[in-house]
Amino acid sequence: MARAIVNVPSQAKRGEIIEIKTLAAHPMETGFRRTQLGELIPRDIIRRFVCTYNGAEVFRVDLHPAMAANPLIAFTTVATESGTIAFQWAGDNGYAVTESASIRVE
Amino acid sequence: MARETRAIQDDDTTNPGMLWVLDGEALWNKKAGTTDRACAACHGDARTSMKGVAARYPAFDTARGRPVNLEQRINLCRTQRQKAAALAFESRELLALTAYVARQSRGLPINIAIDARTRPFLDAGRETFHRRQGQLNLACSQCHDDNWGKRLAGSVIPQAHPTGYPLYRLEWQGLGSFERRLRNCLIGIRAEPYAYGAPEFVDLELYLMWRANGMKIETPAVRP
Numbered sequence: 001m002a003r004a005i006v007n008v009p010s011q012a013k014r015g016e017i018i019e020i021k022t023l024a025a026h027p028m029e030t031g032f033r034r035t036q037l038g039e040l041i042p043r044d045i046i047r048r049f050v051c052t053y054n055g056a057e058v059f060r061v062d063l064h065p066a067m068a069a070n071p072l073i074a075f076t077t078v079a080t081e082s083g084t085i086a087f088q089w090a091g092d093n094g095y096a097v098t099e100s101a102s103i104r105v106e
Numbered sequence: 107m108a109r110e111t112r113a114i115q116d117d118d119t120t121n122p123g124m125l126w127v128l129d130g131e132a133l134w135n136k137k138a139g140t141t142d143r144a145c146a147a148c149h150g151d152a153r154t155s156m157k158g159v160a161a162r163y164p165a166f167d168t169a170r171g172r173p174v175n176l177e178q179r180i181n182l183c184r185t186q187r188q189k190a191a192a193l194a195f196e197s198r199e200l201l202a203l204t205a206y207v208a209r210q211s212r213g214l215p216i217n218i219a220i221d222a223r224t225r226p227f228l229d230a231g232r233e234t235f236h237r238r239q240g241q242l243n244l245a246c247s248q249c250h251d252d253n254w255g256k257r258l259a260g261s262v263i264p265q266a267h268p269t270g271y272p273l274y275r276l277e278w279q280g281l282g283s284f285e286r287r288l289r290n291c292l293i294g295i296r297a298e299p300y301a302y303g304a305p306e307f308v309d310l311e312l313y314l315m316w317r318a319n320g321m322k323i324e325t326p327a328v329r330p
Contacts, residue, residue: 003128007119021117025125027279069279070122072114 006087008101012079020051020059021074024089024097030065046091049073054083063091079105107262107329111276115328123205123274123326126198126281130206133199139190145203148187152210160208161216161323164312166224173227173312176204177283178303195302201281205272208325216269216323218316231313234306240297246310261330267318268311270327281326284311 007021024046031043043065051059058077086100114120134145134152149155164173167182174182180203181192193200220228235246249258250266257263271284278286285307289299300306 003125005119005124005128007117021119023120023122023125025122068276070125072120072122074120 002095002097004087004089004097004099006099006101008085008103010102011104011106014079014081014105016079017076018079018103019074019076020085021072022049022051022087022099023070023072024049025070026089026091026095028063028065028067028069028071032065044092044095046071046089046095048088048090050088050090051075051077052086052088053077054081054085079103081105111328111330115270115324115326121274121326121328123272123281123328126202126205126272126274127209127326129198130202130204130209133203134206139184139188141187141189143188145183145188152207156207156210158211158214158217160211160325161214162218164218164308164315166221172305173224173308175284175308175311176207177285178308180204180207196283196286201272201283204283205281205326208272208323211323212325213322215320216315216318218312218319220316224312227309227312228316230306231309231311231316234310235313240292240295242295242297244295246291266314267321268314269318269321270324270329272325273327273329275329277330 002025004022004024006023009018012018026046027044028046029041029044031041031045033041035041045065045067046063049061049063050057059075061073063071082103082105084100084102087098089095089097114122118124131152137144137147146152160176163179164175165179166172167174167179177195177200180200184190185192193203238245246266249263254263254265268284271287272281274281275287285302288307288310292299
């Protein structure tokens with residue numbers, strides 16, 4: 001089940017540095033492991049995570065094999081104006097999840 | 107348990123176990139079986155109806171004549187009430203439902219009541235805990251009673267209080283049940299692990315939960 005949890009402060013002061021935490025459910029299979037019969041388990045990872053703030057990209061990550069499952073990505077940005085912060089995860093086998101949160105800036 | 111691990115556990119937005127809890131909430135409200143009824147159809151809102159339930163399990167089941175753990179109780183409900191197929195042990199669905207039910211008891215003290223019916227099973231669990239087994243000829247008690255607080259490889263040996271199951275183990279990269287943890291321990295002492303749902307496991311779980319009486323439920327816990 002493609003599921004993600006995001007934590008964005010619901011309100012902030014203008015110019016304040018806010019911390020954003022995201023958690024995505026994903027096995028992050030590296031593609032280097034083998035089954036007990038010796039068959040290679042195909043790679044299945046999240047390739048890219050993008051965060052946009054009112055449409056402008058503020059944070060982006062390229063992910064590679066050897067990342068832990070269910071990656072927790074935490075980062076900071078500056079609260080500039082009220083609006084929507086949107087998150088996108090994209091990966092192998094058509095994995096695509098979007099999530100968004102609204103923030104009020106005073 | 108390291109401070110950093112506890113910080114991950116205590117924040118619902120960083121605790122990866124919450125991913126299973128949210129799945130469990132969806133399953134709670136999803137119709138299943140030939141009766142086409144969801145858990146919520148009988149039990150209503152889990153936040154009130156399931157509060158404190160996990161703190162009482164394993165509990166005695168009159169039909170079976172022995173204690174059953176939370177996973178088995180969920181499967182009994184599925185097969186007898188919903189007329190649905192039982193969920194496999196360690197399947198994502200069963201872990202999610204168990205985590206969701208147990209999450210409702212977070213912060214409540216474990217409260218295992220022992221009476222004449224359950225006492226023989228408690229004694230059997232205690233006996234298993236103190237019995238040497240496996241090629242290393244170790245009993246559970248030799249690590250968890252005699253040497254707790256010391257280190258086994260890099261990790262501190264705990265007192266074996268099962269307060270947070272099913273829990274997210276960083277080593278597993280996923281959620282796992284108490285029985286999975288017990289199987290790990292048994293393999294570690296080179297003993298043949300019991301099958302999932304085996305009576306020996308449930309007795310041991312009953313004994314360990316009884317020992318932890320009064321400690322607060324932490325489900326879904328995070329452990330290294």
